[in-house]
């Protein structure tokens with residue numbers, strides 16, 4: 484698997500608008516996109532720092548994965564996303580090594596990236612996302 488950089492760090496928050504203000508005022512970052520990802524029942528906000536982004540995640544539904552996460556563990560770091568060169572072959576390789584995948588096939592994530600999650604049981608407790616940016620889209 485060829486991993487190039489940390490694409491983003493996902494942070495679960497209760498109130499997206501309040502947390503956007505915090506990141507803008509306190510850290511001097513600029514939120515450049517707010518997007519709803521229906522699939523994942525989240526509203527997301529993005530900030531860019533070099534090659535890496537901060538992705539704030541607010542649940543859009545009471546039974547969504549982010550509300551469940553916050554209920555169990557409180558607000559905080561939800562996942563780390565690595566940029567990879569070929570997500571399809573990365574998933575095949577991981578599966579062949581017995582790594583537990585949440586997504587066997589890449590799917591569309593925020594910002595049009597191809598994404599797939601690995602189960603935290605196989606990654607020392609860290610919910611891990613792989614992302615691939617398709618150049619010609």
Ligand code: ZN
Nearest residue numbers: 493538564612
């Ligand atoms: Zn993510």
